[in-house]
Amino acid sequence: xxxxxxxxxxxxxxxxxxxxxxxxxxxxxxxxxxxxxxxxxxxxxxxxxxxxxxxxxxxxxxxxxxxxxxxxxxxxxxxxxxxxxxxxxxxxxxxxxxxxxxxxxxxxxxxxxxxxxxxxxxxxxxxxxxxxxxxxxxxxxxxxxxxxxxxxxxxxxxxxxxxxxxxxxxxxxxxxxxxxxxxxxxxxxxxxxxxxxxxxxxxxxxxxxxxxxxxxxxxxxxxxxxxxxxxxxxxxxxxxxxxxxxxxxxxxxxxxxxxxxxxxxxxxxxxxxxxxxxxxxxxxxxxxxxxxxxxxxxxxxxxxxxxxxxxxxxxxxxxxxxxxxxxxx
Numbered sequence: 001x002x003x004x005x006x007x008x009x010x011x012x013x014x015x016x017x018x019x020x021x022x023x024x025x026x027x028x029x030x031x032x033x034x035x036x037x038x039x040x041x042x043x044x045x046x047x048x049x050x051x052x053x054x055x056x057x058x059x060x061x062x063x064x065x066x067x068x069x070x071x072x073x074x075x076x077x078x079x080x081x082x083x084x085x086x087x088x089x090x091x092x093x094x095x096x097x098x099x100x101x102x103x104x105x106x107x108x109x110x111x112x113x114x115x116x117x118x119x120x121x122x123x124x125x126x127x128x129x130x131x132x133x134x135x136x137x138x139x140x141x142x143x144x145x146x147x148x149x150x151x152x153x154x155x156x157x158x159x160x161x162x163x164x165x166x167x168x169x170x171x172x173x174x175x176x177x178x179x180x181x182x183x184x185x186x187x188x189x190x191x192x193x194x195x196x197x198x199x200x201x202x203x204x205x206x207x208x209x210x211x212x213x214x215x216x217x218x219x220x221x222x223x224x225x226x227x228x229x230x231x232x233x234x235x236x237x238x239x240x241x242x243x244x245x246x247x248x249x250x251x252x253x254x255x256x257x258x259x260x261x262x263x264x265x266x267x268x269x270x271x272x273x274x275x276x277x278x279x280x281x282x283x284x285x286x287x288x289x290x291x292x293x294x295x296x297x298x299x300x301x302x303x304x305x306x307x308x309x310x311x312x313x314x315x316x317x318x319x320x321x322x323x324x325x326x327x328x329x
Contacts, residue, residue: 021110033105034076041205042075044315049182051322059186067185070130077124078153085157145181175202193260204311211303238282264324278310
């Protein structure tokens with residue numbers, strides 16, 4: 001049973017009760033508690049940086065692997081810290097939206113605060129260890145990236161998310177910080193093009209966060225969390241998501257015209273059917289009742305899972321584009 005849930009935890013965040021939890025090994029518990037499946041976005045950002053570095057010269061594959069692992073552990077640390085902070089502050093009390101996208105180990109009584117803090121410390125130390133190795137081997141310059149990353153890990157949940165800076169943080173972290181950082185670690189030099197291409201990708205994960213916060217507008221208002229969708233209102237926030245998705249293709253054209261990516265960028269056009277479908281979803285308010293055929297396990301979330309499907313498809317073709325780019329170059 002543990003093995004089946006272990007595999008499931010790599011693809012999604014399974015809903016686990018206390019009886020089932022007690023039968024799991026510590027590794028499977030950590031996968032579930034850290035919501036490890038969503039670190040696929042971090043993995044994608046890191047790999048984008050490595051592939052970009054590979055297309056422009058040689059890379060240090062050892063440091064690249066350490067960088068990817070470190071970033072994934074940093075994301076997992078943020079997820080754990082997010083749940084700890086929101087639970088302690090009462091944000092997740094009675095939050096039916098939160099439990100729809102994964103088991104909450106504190107609210108579900110699966111871990112005590114002390115046990116969850118041990119998870120946070122262990123995961124965070126692994127991330128710092130990877131960073132320390134990179135600083136030692138690559139140079140002190142990478143320390144500034146580590147400090148910036150640590151800032152967002154520690155303060156994303158509070159106060160950044162509360163002050164309408166959460167969405168901007170996601171754009172900066174998954175874009176220029178992660179992609180530009182992994183490019184530097186892999187190649188040993190900085191690249192404006194890598195940061196720009198990283199921003200192009202990061203608009204997709206940012207759309208997911210926007211979607212989630214649109215789904216939670218009423219609850220966030222009641223909890224005193226002023227996300228951008230709360231400040232903009234549902235209609236304007238949905239238009240902002242549509243603008244983000246459209247701007248990806250405008251930015252892709254700019255990147256091509258400036259010679260940062262070759263004709264391989266046309267691969268992104270294969271995401272247009274999903275873009276159109278997702279765009280239509282954001283034209284309207286969330287349905288009052290769950291549409292037939294929709295995933296029952298994520299309802300009443302609506303905009304977030306639709307944006308995630310788009311992001312997953314976009315990420316797939318984005319990576320394919322970079323693989324082709326390496327073959328062409």
